[in-house]
Amino acid sequence: MKKPVIAIDGYSSTGKSSISKIIAEKLGIVHLDTGALYRGITWFALQNCVDENGKINLEELFKSFHLIELEFKKEEDELILYLNKINVSKEIRAAEVSDNVSLIAKQKEVRDFLLEAQRSIARNGGVIMDGRDIGTVVLPDADFKFFLTASIEERTKRRYNELLSMGFEADETQVRENLMERDRIDSEREISPLRQAEDAIVIDNTNLTKSQTIESILQHLIKIN
Ligand code: C5P
Numbered sequence: 001m002k003k004p005v006i007a008i009d010g011y012s013s014t015g016k017s018s019i020s021k022i023i024a025e026k027l028g029i030v031h032l033d034t035g036a037l038y039r040g041i042t043w044f045a046l047q048n049c050v051d052e053n054g055k056i057n058l059e060e061l062f063k064s065f066h067l068i069e070l071e072f073k074k075e076e077d078e079l080i081l082y083l084n085k086i087n088v089s090k091e092i093r094a095a096e097v098s099d100n101v102s103l104i105a106k107q108k109e110v111r112d113f114l115l116e117a118q119r120s121i122a123r124n125g126g127v128i129m130d131g132r133d134i135g136t137v138v139l140p141d142a143d144f145k146f147f148l149t150a151s152i153e154e155r156t157k158r159r160y161n162e163l164l165s166m167g168f169e170a171d172e173t174q175v176r177e178n179l180m181e182r183d184r185i186d187s188e189r190e191i192s193p194l195r196q197a198e199d200a201i202v203i204d205n206t207n208l209t210k211s212q213t214i215e216s217i218l219q220h221l222i223k224i225n
Contacts, residue, residue, distance in 0.1 A: 003029050003126030004221070005141075007134035009194070010148030012179045012186075013155040013162075014205060016130040019148075019213055021078070024128050026218070032121055034131035034138070036081045037070060037114050038105040039092035044068055044083060045104060046096060056100060062109045070117065093166055095174070102182045105132075106189035132186050135197035145200035146217055154206045155179055 006023070008016050017033040024031035041061075048067075049060040072079040080089050091097070104110055118138045121127055129138065135145035156176040163170040186194040196202060201220055205213040 002124075003027070004143040005122050005125055005139055006128040006144045006146070006221075007139050007142040007197070007200075008128060008130040008146050008148065009132055009135050009196070009200065010130075010146075011150070011155065011194070012182050013159040014148035014150045015158065015210055015213060016148055019210060019217070020128045020130040022210075022214055023217060026214075027128075029126040029128055030121065031079060032072070032118065032127060032129045033079070034114070034118055034129060034134065035101075036089075036092060037117070038110070039097050039101050040070055040081055040083045040088055041068065041110055041114070042097050042101040042104045043088055043092050043094075046100065056104070058107060058109075061104075062107075065109075065113050090166065093163070094168065095163075095170075095178070098178050098182070102185035102189075106185060106191065108191050111191055132194040133192035135200050136195060137192045140197070144221060145197050146220070147196040147200040147202045148213070149202065149204050150206040152176065152180060 004027070006020075006029075008020050010016050017031075017035065020033070021031045044064075045056045045061045049057050049064060051057045067084075069084050071082045073082055074080075080087055081092065082088070115138065118129065118134075122129060122139050122142075131138070135142055135147070156172060156179060159179060160170050160172050160175045163175065183194070203213060203216055208216065
């Protein structure tokens with residue numbers, strides 16, 4: 001039997017990736033955190049394509065796509081992002097990347113560059129993919145679609161604690177502003193904006209723990225099956 005294709009979209013820091021990772025383990029399927037791909041491109045741009053004022057030069061970035069090799073490697077049950085053979089899992093979570101990623105992700109050239117790579121991973125089924133446009137654009141025929149949301153206060157707290165646990169310095173006000181600004185740019189962009197697919201199940205997990213959110217998703221998967 002073909003394993004399911006599951007799309008998880010939603011606002012920043014609603015727990016999409018960590019929840020998807022656990023569901024993937026439970027179902028024996030692959031998890032792809034598509035945000036990591038956009039963060040990887042942004043990290044590359046900050047390393048290689050900035051002008052004398054430190055701003056990303058988009059033309060330069062678009063000309064450099066052929067120099068970017070993205071690869072996920074499974075290490076201890078986790079998919080680790082390698083960019084040009086470098087493990088960039090930690091670097092892509094830095095504030096500088098978070099501050100620039102939505103501006104990079106709204107570029108048509110960047111979205112086109114990543115679209116086929118994402119689709120090809122789902123071709124044989126057995127994948128849970130999380131992002132902003134998975135249920136609407138990347139995998140519109142996914143077997144299951146979920147849309148996660150939570151209050152900005154709760155999301156700020158989660159992201160702030162995550163950054164501290166990764167060893168980054170963090171400021172709660174800045175974290176909150178970054179989340180709001182990213183959500184605004186992601187929702188208002190012309191191409192593949194962040195929005196709920198019409199056939200997605202919405203889960204507000206403001207008052208749910210991670211385990212409760214996972215349980216709720218698994219219950220839906222059983223019910224629909
Ligand atoms: O999921 P994460 O918060 O790491 O994603 C970082 C950014 O990547 C988002 O704010 C958004 O700008 C972009 N993104 C996107 N489409 C996706 C996944 C992420 O535009 N499918």
